[in-house]
Structures are given as structure tokens and as C-alpha cells.
Amino acid sequence: MSVVEASPAQRRLFYGLSEANTRSNLSEHHRRFGESPMPPIHHRHRWRERFQGELEASGLTGRGGAEFPVATKLAAVRSHRRHGVVVVNSMEGEPASQKDATLARYAPHLVLDGAELMAAALGASRVHVCVARDRERAARAYEVAAKERIHAGSVTEFTIGTPPAHYVAGEESSLSRWIDGGSAIPTFRPNRPSIPVIGGRAALVDNAETLAHVALIARYGSEWFRSVGTPDSPGTTLLTISGAVTRPGVYETAFGQTVEALVGYAGAESGGVSAVLLGGYGGTWLPGHEIVTPLASEELKKVGCRIGPGVMVALGSGHCGLAETARIVEWMATQSAGQCGPCVFGLPALAEDLKAIATTNVSPSVVERVWSRLLAVEGRGACRHPDGVVRLVRSAFRAFSDDVDYHLANGPCLGARLRTCMAGVSERRIVQWR
Amino acid sequence: MIATASPLLWYTTRASGVVALILLTASVCLGILTTTRLATRRLPRFAVSELHSRISLMAMVFVLLHVATSVFDTYVPIGLPAALLPFTSGYRPLPVALGTVAFDLLLAVTVASVLRRFLKAKLWRGIHWLVYASWPVVFAHGLLIGTDLRFGWMQMVAGSCGAAVVGAVAWRLWANPYRGGFGTADPQDTEANPFPIERAPMVHASRRHGPVESPDSVGEARVVARYTGSHRR
Amino acid sequence: MAVRLQIDPIACDAFGYCAELAPELITLDEWGYPLVEGHLVPIELAQDARAAVQSCPRKAIRFVHVEPSSRGRVAISGSKRRPTRSPR
Numbered sequence: 001m002s003v004v005e006a007s008p009a010q011r012r013l014f015y016g017l018s019e020a021n022t023r024s025n026l027s028e029h030h031r032r033f034g035e036s037p038m039p040p041i042h043h044r045h046r047w048r049e050r051f052q053g054e055l056e057a058s059g060l061t062g063r064g065g066a067e068f069p070v071a072t073k074l075a076a077v078r079s080h081r082r083h084g085v086v087v088v089n090s091m092e093g094e095p096a097s098q099k100d101a102t103l104a105r106y107a108p109h110l111v112l113d114g115a116e117l118m119a120a121a122l123g124a125s126r127v128h129v130c131v132a133r134d135r136e137r138a139a140r141a142y143e144v145a146a147k148e149r150i151h152a153g154s155v156t157e158f159t160i161g162t163p164p165a166h167y168v169a170g171e172e173s174s175l176s177r178w179i180d181g182g183s184a185i186p187t188f189r190p191n192r193p194s195i196p197v198i199g200g201r202a203a204l205v206d207n208a209e210t211l212a213h214v215a216l217i218a219r220y221g222s223e224w225f226r227s228v229g230t231p232d233s234p235g236t237t238l239l240t241i242s243g244a245v246t247r248p249g250v251y252e253t254a255f256g257q258t259v260e261a262l263v264g265y266a267g268a269e270s271g272g273v274s275a276v277l278l279g280g281y282g283g284t285w286l287p288g289h290e291i292v293t294p295l296a297s298e299e300l301k302k303v304g305c306r307i308g309p310g311v312m313v314a315l316g317s318g319h320c321g322l323a324e325t326a327r328i329v330e331w332m333a334t335q336s337a338g339q340c341g342p343c344v345f346g347l348p349a350l351a352e353d354l355k356a357i358a359t360t361n362v363s364p365s366v367v368e369r370v371w372s373r374l375l376a377v378e379g380r381g382a383c384r385h386p387d388g389v390v391r392l393v394r395s396a397f398r399a400f401s402d403d404v405d406y407h408l409a410n411g412p413c414l415g416a417r418l419r420t421c422m423a424g425v426s427e428r429r430i431v432q433w434r
Numbered sequence: 435m436i437a438t439a440s441p442l443l444w445y446t447t448r449a450s451g452v453v454a455l456i457l458l459t460a461s462v463c464l465g466i467l468t469t470t471r472l473a474t475r476r477l478p479r480f481a482v483s484e485l486h487s488r489i490s491l492m493a494m495v496f497v498l499l500h501v502a503t504s505v506f507d508t509y510v511p512i513g514l515p516a517a518l519l520p521f522t523s524g525y526r527p528l529p530v531a532l533g534t535v536a537f538d539l540l541l542a543v544t545v546a547s548v549l550r551r552f553l554k555a556k557l558w559r560g561i562h563w564l565v566y567a568s569w570p571v572v573f574a575h576g577l578l579i580g581t582d583l584r585f586g587w588m589q590m591v592a593g594s595c596g597a598a599v600v601g602a603v604a605w606r607l608w609a610n611p612y613r614g615g616f617g618t619a620d621p622q623d624t625e626a627n628p629f630p631i632e633r634a635p636m637v638h639a640s641r642r643h644g645p646v647e648s649p650d651s652v653g654e655a656r657v658v659a660r661y662t663g664s665h666r667r
Numbered sequence: 668m669a670v671r672l673q674i675d676p677i678a679c680d681a682f683g684y685c686a687e688l689a690p691e692l693i694t695l696d697e698w699g700y701p702l703v704e705g706h707l708v709p710i711e712l713a714q715d716a717r718a719a720v721q722s723c724p725r726k727a728i729r730f731v732h733v734e735p736s737s738r739g740r741v742a743i744s745g746s747k748r749r750p751t752r753s754p755r
């Protein structure tokens with residue numbers, strides 16, 4: 001693992017972690033960040049308003065992919081008469097994402113601090129941590145951390161649950177259904193935004209990284225949070241950088257750095273990256289000539305991309321973006337919950353067509369068919385799973401439009417025959433924000 | 435209360451029983467047809483469904499006629515309780531009991547369908563599945579008690595009804611043209627998943643029920659741990 | 668009464684009665700599932716729309732009232748509850 005030290009005054013998520021020091025117990029957590037700023041019981045009312053105000057001023061948005069303002073969600077849950085569970089979403093269904101697992105391993109107390117603070121803001125005493133079933137180490141890490149906190153005197157009731165490790169199981173309605181005893185598949189929620197209900201009470205579901213940021217904002221304030229990043233995208237974020245890079249891993253960075261710099265920091269030459277997949281399998285492709293875009297939501301929106309859950313996968317220069325997209329869509333089709341016809345039938349049909357475009361000689365009518373099927377699939381599922389796939393395919397056609405023309409004219413390119421360059425994140429590299 | 439020994443009621447019982455059997459058979463076959471989503475130009479799918487509902491209602495009229503005439507006819511000692519409670523008939527208790535059970539099931543299905551608007555879709559569907567139980571009971575009742583089975587024409591009618599339902603059910607199970615397939619990608623194909631690291635065994639999704647947990651995942655202990663720091667609530 | 672049609676995609680099982688009864692409002696995609704634009708139902712098609720809603724064997728299609736004030740309300744929803752609440 002390699003680490004770059006930042007200035008000690010800037011205590012961000014990965015502060016204090018180094019190759020020599022990967023302890024994650026409660027005393028180490030207090031040494032790095034101090035005690036958790038939980039309010040005393042009799043000052044709770046005033047504290048809640050101040051806490052809400054700090055979160056609003058900080059402009060923190062959710063790090064689970066939806067980028068929904070955290071303060072707005074908290075206010076919405078608080079406004080319901082019966083509220084009371086805080087759910088930590090550490091499911092991390094995106095295969096290319098390791099940030100929540102990293103947080104669980106190296107900073108679980110930050111996440112649980114944030115969860116307890118949100119529980120205090122709601123007047124709740126139950127925190128439910130959801131970790132995907134295949135991430136046993138993360139589940140155990142949260143177990144150990146929860147036990148430590150109880151031992152140190154916390155009055156919160158912690159439950160560590162392990163829903164099935166399925167792509168759509170990390171969705172809010174899936175988790176609320178699972179915690180209530182059902183299957184971990186999404187429900188139909190026509191009125192968005194809507195608050196999930198667990199056991200008859202409104203529940204606050206937040207991503208693990210979001211809660212870690214909340215813990216630090218509660219300590220150091222919203223101005224501290226906004227002191228880095230851009231005005232519209234303040235603060236830092238965790239990125240899982242993988243693909244055609246020599247140092248794949250989880251990085252913490254401030255918003256505003258260009259994608260090129262970040263990928264270069266992870267060990268890719270700027271001439272060697274032809275495109276970057278931002279936001280995971282349900283995200284968007286950033287074309288090679290646009291990787292000088294700063295990593296900030298308002299800048300990325302201009303080029304039709306989103307940050308999503310902090311995933312960056314670099315596509316090597318010799319590889320074919322259409323083939324990689326076809327592989328991704330094929331896998332995403334298997335991850336359908338199987339509840340809605342347009343998703344169950346539409347995604348495999350899209351996958352077949354994309355595979356044909358990438359690997360065989362096809363006529364332009366296949367491309368037309370893909371476009372019309374995208375319209376038939378988008379927005380017609382109960383959850384946003386098919387929408388993510390549609391977004392990915394649209395951005396692929398935009399980013400690789402030259403490749404599409406080449407494939408239609410000459411058949412599959414050499415890159416399509418290569419094995420995928422999107423290798424997994426094999427080592428955990430902790431890097432301070434920069 | 436009409437209780438006569440007139441053969442009119444007796445003949446009405448037998449005749450309405452035969453007609454009810456034919457109509458119930460038609461209803462079951464049409465019901466199976468709706469699940470296959472078949473239609474013609476003249477008869478679109480919703481019309482097949484409507485036809486099924488109306489024939490079922492007509493069948494229930496004849497079933498009620500059959501039950502009423504058999505109860506009020508004093509030629510055979512089938513009393514009023516026998517209409518709803520099995521084994522309370524004086525005349526041939528077992529065959530009549532079969533009829534009673536069938537009548538109870540059909541009553542439940544009919545009431546549920548009439549009140550369909552007020553029931554949840556899943557509840558109505560569950561009750562409606564009782565017809566698969568009631569038709570064999572109807573058929574058995576007819577075979578055991580059928581006074582007209584000594585005639586060849588009645589044997590042909592009963593045989594065709596039986597063949598029709600058996601054929602329709604077999605078709606539904608094995609040759610149904612409507613099949614909800616599930617995609618073409620093989621979930622086990624790790625080539626398709628460029629990130630084979632730290633992924634769970636693929637959960638296999640079926641068409642209607644969502645992801646089913648694969649056998650080698652930790653199925654039982656869904657909640658890993660629950661830690662409470664305080665007994666205060 | 669301003670209403671539009673809404674399909675519950677989980678309940679829908681591609682029977683297609685709705686598209687047969689209200690073809691101006693509902694079309695079927697290539698897999699047999701309904702496509703509803705989401706515009707208001709015009710008065711002259713209200714009867715067809717009602718027939719379509721009542722005919723669904725899975726109760727997957729329903730009317731949704733369109734209110735101008737429904738913007739900005741956050742709905743509460745769960746597997747058992749219908750979205751009815753608004754923030755106080």
C-alpha cells in the first residue's frame with residue numbers, strides 16, 4: 001500500500017492512515033479525530049436545529065450514486081410523525097467500487113459516528129448497518145466496531161445485517177423491504193422522492209461514506225468542509241480508480257481535480273487512456289478528449305456525465321469501448337430483479353445487440369434497433385436499474401461514435417478481441433486527499 | 435317451501451347437473467386460455483377473459499339450480515344442510531359430499547370474483563386457484579352419482595369434458611405458447627463480469643420472484659449481530 | 668377531474684387487455700408490456716380508460732390524480748403503505 005501524507009491540519013476521511021498504521025479501533029479513531037460530538041440529552045433540541053443547519057450549509061450530497069442533498073433527506077424524514085431507524089448502506093453493489101469496503105476496514109468508527117449523529121438528530125436509537133453478504137470482512141469489522149462502542153457506553157442499538165450481494169439489493173427500497181423481512185428487491189415507488197418505511201416508521205438510509213463525511217462536518221463545521229473542492233461540489237470524495245492503471249485502489253480526493261490528473265495519479269499515462277467510465281456500471285463514459293474535465297458534478301453535467309458512486313475505470317488505448325460496454329450490459333442483464341418485463345426482456349435484448357455490434361458484422365439497422373429499444377426500456381422499471389444501463393449505452397454511443405462507424409463499416413476492431421482491461425481492484429491502496 | 439315428489443325436480447336436478455358440468459368445463463378451458471394470452475381478430479384477449487367470466491357466471495346459475503332442486507326435492511333425502519356441509523345427506527353420502535365440497539369451493543371463487551374490486555390482486559388470485567381443486571371434485575361427483583351415466587350420450591359428454599380439461603391443463607404445463615423467458619446472459623459467465631474479485635456466488639433470478647438466494651450463500655442468519663447498549667426504550 | 672394512467676411495472680404481467688380496450692392511450696412494446704405516455708386522460712377517452720383500469724387481472728394499471736400542488740411534496744412509501752403523507 002502506498003500513502004501520500006497531507007498536511008496535518010486537513011483531517012479528511014483517510015487522515016492518519018498509513019502503511020505503518022492501519023488500526024481502526026475506537027482509541028485510534030479518537031486519537032485521530034477526537035471524541036464524537038454527540039449532544040448531551042438536555043440540549044438535543046437546539047443541537048438538532050444547529051446540526052441540520054450545518055449539513056445544509058455544507059452542501060453535502062449523497063455518495064451512494066444519487067447525489068441527493070443529505071440535509072434535505074434528513075429534513076424530510078424528520079418531518080414525518082413516526083420516524084426512527086438509521087440505515088447505513090454499505091452494500092456497494094457496483095463491482096468496480098471498493099470504497100465502502102475500505103471504509104469498513106479502516107474507518108468504521110467514522111461511519112458509525114455519522115450514523116449515531118443522524119440517529120440523535122432523528123431522536124432514534126436504532127442503527128442498522130447493511131453490508132453485502134459476500135463482504136464478510138466488512139461485516140465483521142462493523143461488528144467489532146459496534147461492540148467497542150457499546151462497551152464504551154453508547155446507548156444505540158446496532159444491528160449488522162447482510163442482505164444478498166446483488167446489484168439491485170443496495171437500493172433503498174430493497175433494503176427497507178429486506179429489513180422488514182422480505183426479499184432484497186426494489187418496490188414500486190411512483191412518487192419520487194419518497195422515504196422508505198421500515199417497521200411502520202420512516203427510515204433514513206444513507207451511504208456509508210456520506211455518514212463518514214457527516215461525522216467530520218459535525219466536528220469541524222460546514223466551512224471546514226467547504227474549504228476544499230468547488231463551490232457547487234464541496235469537500236472530498238472517495239474514488240475507486242481501476243482499469244488500465246498501474247496503481248488501482250481507493251483514493252480520497254477533493255472535487256475539482258481533473259479526471260486526467262486523477263487517472264494519472266493512479267498510474268496511467270495521459271496518452272494511454274482512451275476513455276474513462278465514471279459512476280460504475282450504471283454510469284457514463286467520458287471520452288478521451290474530455291478527460292481534462294474537472295471532477296465536479298456541474299462540470300461533468302456539461303459533458304453529459306455523472307460522478308455516481310465514485311467509480312472511475314480507465315479504458316486502455318488498445319481496447320474497445322463498445323466491447324467493454326457490451327460485457328457490462330450483459331452482466332447487468334443478469335442482475336435484474338426479475339420483476340418488470342421491460343427490464344427482464346429489454347436488457348438481454350440490448351446486450352445481444354451490443355455484443356453483435358462489437359464482435360460481428362452488423363447492418364446499421366441493429367444500431368437503430370438499439371436506439372429504439374433504449375426508449376422502450378428507459379423509465380419502465382420499478383427501480384432505476386434499467387435507466388442506468390440506458391444511460392451507459394447512450395454515453396457509449398456518444399463517446400465511441402467513431403468506433404461505431406468503424407464497426408459498421410469494417411466489422412469488429414482489434415481491441416474487441418482483447419480480453420477485458422477492466423481488471424479488479426486487487427490491492428488496497430490508501431491515499432490521502434490531494 | 436316447495437317439497438314435492440314430482441319427477442320434474444328430479445329431472446331438473448339431473449339436467450342442470452349435466453349443463454353445469456359442461457359449462458364449468460368450458461369455463462376452466464377458457465380460463466386456461468386467458469393465461470396463454472391467445473386471441474383472434476374477432477376475439478381479442480380481453481374478450482376471451484370476459485367470455486370466461488360470463489360463462490362461469492352462467493355455470494354458477496346452473497349449479498345453484500342443481501343444488502336447489504336437489505335440496506327441495508323430497509324424492510331423495512338430501513336436506514338443506516347438505517348444500518353446504520358435506521356428509522349430512524341421507525342419500526348416498528359420499529357422492530353428495532363431493533358435490534357439496536365442490537359447491538363450497540365454487541361459491542368461494544364466485545364471491546371472490548364478484549367482490550374482486552375490493553380484494554388485493556394476490557388474494558383474489560389465491561382464491562381463484564381453488565378452481566383447479568374444484569373441477570376434479572365436480573367430475574368425481576358426477577361419475578359417482580350420475581344417474582344418466584348408463585346412457586351412451588352421457589358417457590360421451592363426460593368423456594369429452596374430462597379430455598378437454600386434462601388436455602388444457604397439459605397444454606398449459608408443457609406446450610404453453612406464452613413463456614416468460616429470462617434473458618440470454620449466463621449468470622455464471624465470469625468473462626462477462628470483468629470484476630470477478632470479491633463477488634458473491636451469482637444469485638439466480640427467476641421470472642416472477644426476483645433473486646432467489648443461491649444455496650451456498652449464508653441463508654439462515656440474515657441478521658449477523660444485534661448489539662444493544664441500553665435497556666431503556 | 669384531472670387524471671392520468673399509471674402502470675405498476677412489478678404487478679404487470681403483459682396480459683394486454685388495457686391496450687386492447689384503450690388503444691389511443693396505451694400501446695404495447697415488442698415484449699407485450701404497456702407503454703403509457705403519462706399525459707392527462709381526455710374526457711372522450713375516459714370511459715375507455717376506466718374499462719382498461721378495471722379489466723387488468725393484476726390490477727397493475729390505475730388512475731393517478733394530477734394536482735398542481737403535488738410538486739414539492741415528499742411521499743412516504745413502503746411495501747405496505749400507499750403514498751399519502753405530506754411533510755407538516
